[in-house]
Amino acid sequence: MSTQEAVEIGEELRELVGDVASELWERPELGLEEHESARLLSEALEEEGFSVERGVAGLPTAFVAEYGSGEPVIGVLGEYDALPEMSQTVAARKEPVESGAPGHGCGHDLFAAGSLGGAIGAKRAIEEAGIEGTVRFFGTPAEELGVGKVYMARDGLFDDLSAAISWHPGWLASATRGSCLAVDSLHVTFEGTASHAAAVPEAGRSALDALHLLDTGIEFMREHVPDSARLHYAVTGGGGAPNVVPAEASGLYYVRAESREEVGRLTAWIEEAAEGAAMMTQTEATVDLVNSMHELLPNETLADRVEEAMASVGSVGFDEEDHAFAAELQSTLDPETVETAVAAAGLEEEVEEGLRGTALADEPVRTEGDEGVGSYSTDVGDVSWVVPTAQFRAPTWPVGTPAHSWQAVAAGGDFGRQAAVYAARVIATTAIDLLADPETLAAAREEFEERRGEREYETAMTGAPPADRSELPY
Ligand SMILES: [Zn+2]
Structure with missing residues (x-):
C-alpha cells in the first residue's frame, strides 16, 4: 500500500473537469480539426497559471502547457479527437x-478533461506543499489517425521528461501492464491504362486487377506471419464503370505485429507483393506510408505506483442513477460481447466473477504480472519508447462495452464524467508521488533502459505532418 495520500480535488476542479468534458462531448471534432477543443483546454490551463506553447511539432492543434520549474518533469498526456459518424x-x-x-x-x-484535471490537481498540490519540479500537459491531437504523438516524439517534445502519465477510458479501473501491437498504415495505388472494356480490352491495363492480386497475395501471407500479427485492408478506389478498364485503384492496409521490427518485415513483404502485382498486370504501384506507430513499452515500476494511487483514491464514486443508466446501456449489448470482454481481461477468477452481473465497476482492480499483448495500437506507444510511461484505464463505460460503440458515446455524456474526475485524482496522486520520489523515478528509468535495450527510438515518419485531413487517404 502507498504511504502517499490521495490528492483531493475540490468541488470547483471537479466542476471544471465535468464542464470541459461536457463541452468537448457536445462539440466533437475530428483529428487535425480539433481547434476549439485545443483552445478550450489550453485556455483553461493558461488561466490556472500554466505557460502554453501552441502549434508544436508542426501540428496546429497540438500544444504543451507547463507549470513549475526544474526536475523532475512529469508529463500528462491528453487526447481530444472524435470519430466520424459516431x-x-x-x-x-x-x-x-x-x-x-x-x-x-x-x-x-x-481523456482530455481527466488529464486536464490531473495536471491542475498536481499543480495545486505542488503550490501548496512547495514541491520542486515541473508538471507538463501535452495536448496530443489526432490519435485516431495515428498522427499526433508520433510527430511530437520525433521532434523531441518528450525527451526531457522524467516520466509520462497517460490513461484511457474503458470499463475497469486498473493499471496497464501489458503491451499492444505496433502498426504501419500503407496506402497503395496502382496506375494502369483505361480503355473500352469490351471494344478494345487489349489496349487497357487494369489497376483493379493489380489490387485484387495484392489482396490475394496478402491472404496467402497470413499463413506465414506470427499468430498475433494482423493484416487488414479496405478498397479506397476501384474504378467507376465496368465498361471502362480501371486506370486507377487504391487500398488502405494496416499491418500490425508485436514489435516494430516485425511490422517492418511485414511492410517490406507487402511492398514486394505490390511490385509483384504491378508486374503481373503491367501497371505501376506506389506505396505510401501513412502512419507508423510503436508497440507500448510497459513499465511495471510505474504501474505499481499507479495502482497504489488508485488504492489511495478508492472507489470511483458512482451513484444509484449512474448504476441504473449503466445497466440500461449494458442490456443493449450482446451478452456474449460482455462475457468475452470480461473473460479476456486477464483478471483473477474472483474479480472476474464479481464483474459478471455488474454494470459499473466502481472499485479499482489490482493487476499482477505481465498482461500480455493487446491487439490494439496507440501512438502512446511512441511516447513509451522515449520516456518511462505509466498508463491506466478508468471505468467510463458499462462493463464489457466495446470502444467505438454508440453505448460508449452515450455513457461519456453521462456517468463517464464521474470516471474522468476519478482519472484526474489518480493522475494528480501519481504525479505528486513521483515528484517527491526520485528513487522510484530512477527505478522506472532503469526498467525502461533495460526493456528498450539497444533499440533507440526512431520513427519511419520522416516527412512533415499532414496539414489537414484532406492530405490523408481516410
Ligand atoms: Zn482511444
Whole structure:
C-alpha cells in the first residue's frame, strides 16, 4: 500500500473537469480539426497559471502547457479527437444527435478533461506543499489517425521528461501492464491504362486487377506471419464503370505485429507483393506510408505506483442513477460481447466473477504480472519508447462495452464524467508521488533502459505532418 495520500480535488476542479468534458462531448471534432477543443483546454490551463506553447511539432492543434520549474518533469498526456459518424444522444438506444456527425466513441473528451484535471490537481498540490519540479500537459491531437504523438516524439517534445502519465477510458479501473501491437498504415495505388472494356480490352491495363492480386497475395501471407500479427485492408478506389478498364485503384492496409521490427518485415513483404502485382498486370504501384506507430513499452515500476494511487483514491464514486443508466446501456449489448470482454481481461477468477452481473465497476482492480499483448495500437506507444510511461484505464463505460460503440458515446455524456474526475485524482496522486520520489523515478528509468535495450527510438515518419485531413487517404 502507498504511504502517499490521495490528492483531493475540490468541488470547483471537479466542476471544471465535468464542464470541459461536457463541452468537448457536445462539440466533437475530428483529428487535425480539433481547434476549439485545443483552445478550450489550453485556455483553461493558461488561466490556472500554466505557460502554453501552441502549434508544436508542426501540428496546429497540438500544444504543451507547463507549470513549475526544474526536475523532475512529469508529463500528462491528453487526447481530444472524435470519430466520424459516431454522433449519439445520452439514451439507451441508438439515436444520433445529428445523423452522420462525429461523436466521442473512444471517450477522448473524458481523456482530455481527466488529464486536464490531473495536471491542475498536481499543480495545486505542488503550490501548496512547495514541491520542486515541473508538471507538463501535452495536448496530443489526432490519435485516431495515428498522427499526433508520433510527430511530437520525433521532434523531441518528450525527451526531457522524467516520466509520462497517460490513461484511457474503458470499463475497469486498473493499471496497464501489458503491451499492444505496433502498426504501419500503407496506402497503395496502382496506375494502369483505361480503355473500352469490351471494344478494345487489349489496349487497357487494369489497376483493379493489380489490387485484387495484392489482396490475394496478402491472404496467402497470413499463413506465414506470427499468430498475433494482423493484416487488414479496405478498397479506397476501384474504378467507376465496368465498361471502362480501371486506370486507377487504391487500398488502405494496416499491418500490425508485436514489435516494430516485425511490422517492418511485414511492410517490406507487402511492398514486394505490390511490385509483384504491378508486374503481373503491367501497371505501376506506389506505396505510401501513412502512419507508423510503436508497440507500448510497459513499465511495471510505474504501474505499481499507479495502482497504489488508485488504492489511495478508492472507489470511483458512482451513484444509484449512474448504476441504473449503466445497466440500461449494458442490456443493449450482446451478452456474449460482455462475457468475452470480461473473460479476456486477464483478471483473477474472483474479480472476474464479481464483474459478471455488474454494470459499473466502481472499485479499482489490482493487476499482477505481465498482461500480455493487446491487439490494439496507440501512438502512446511512441511516447513509451522515449520516456518511462505509466498508463491506466478508468471505468467510463458499462462493463464489457466495446470502444467505438454508440453505448460508449452515450455513457461519456453521462456517468463517464464521474470516471474522468476519478482519472484526474489518480493522475494528480501519481504525479505528486513521483515528484517527491526520485528513487522510484530512477527505478522506472532503469526498467525502461533495460526493456528498450539497444533499440533507440526512431520513427519511419520522416516527412512533415499532414496539414489537414484532406492530405490523408481516410
Ligand atoms: Zn482511444
